[in-house]
C-alpha cells in the first residue's frame with residue numbers, strides 16, 4: 001500500500017517536472033518569431049555577396065518580364081481597436097499634433113482594405129541577380145512621425161534618412177540580421193545608410209520619441225511593394241514562371257500564395273488577414 005502510494009507520487013512528480021521542462025523549452029523557442037534562429041550575423045557578409053549575385057545567378061531578364069501581378073489586401077472579422085498615440089515631452093512634437101493621432105499599426109479602411117502591408121516575391125526570383133536601384137529610398141521624420149511607416153528596399157540600396165522637424169530625433173535601426181545603426185538628427189539633416197541582408201519588418205525607432213516607428217523590409221531584389229490606403233499593391237513586371245508571393249503585416253503576420261504566370265499575363269490576387 002505504502003509502496004503503491006510512493007510510486008504514484010513519484011509518477012506525478014516526474015510528469016510535473018517533465019511538463020515544466022517542456023513549457024520552459026517551448027517558451028524560449030517561440031520567442032524568436034521576428035529574427036528566426038539566425039539572429040547573430042556571421043562574420044562573412046554573405047548577404048552582400050548574395051545581393052550582388054553570389055553563386056550561379058543570372059541577370060534578371062527584364063526584357064522577358066511581361067506578366068503583371070497586382071491585388072488587394074483585406075481584413076476579415078472584428079477590426080482591432082485603433083489606439084491613440086500620446087505625444088508628450090517635446091513642445092515641437094506636441095504643437096504638430098493638437099489632438100492625439102491614431103496609432104499606425106492597423107490602417108484598415110471602411111472597405112476592410114489594409115494599408116502598410118509589405119508584398120514581395122518570396123521565392124521564384126532567387127535564380128536572378130538584380131541591379132541595385134540607384135534611387136535611394138527616403139525615410140523622412142516629419143511631424144514626429146516616420147514617413148513611410150513601412151518601406152521596402154533592396155539589400156545594397158541606399159536609404160536616405162532625413163529630418164524635416166525642428167527638434168532632435170534619434171534614428172535607431174533595431175534589425176536582427178543587419179548591422180544596427182543609431183544616430184541623432186537635427187532639422188534638415190540627412191544621412192545615408194544601407195542594409196546588406198534580407199530581413200522583413202525590421203524596426204526603425206526614435207530613441208527620443210517612443211511612439212515613432214517605421215519598418216524596413218530588405219530583400220535581394222526589386223520585386224516588392226507596400227499597400228497604400230485602399231489596400232492595393234502592384235508588383236513590378238515578372239518573367240513567366242512560378243512564384244510564391246508573401247504579404248506581411250507588422251502585427252497580423254504573413255500570408256503567402258503560389259502563382260504561375262505566363263507571358264503577358266495579368267493576374268490579380270487577394271490576401272485576407274484576420275486577428
Ligand SMILES: [Cu+2]
Nearest residue numbers: 169206208209
Ligand atoms: Cu524622434
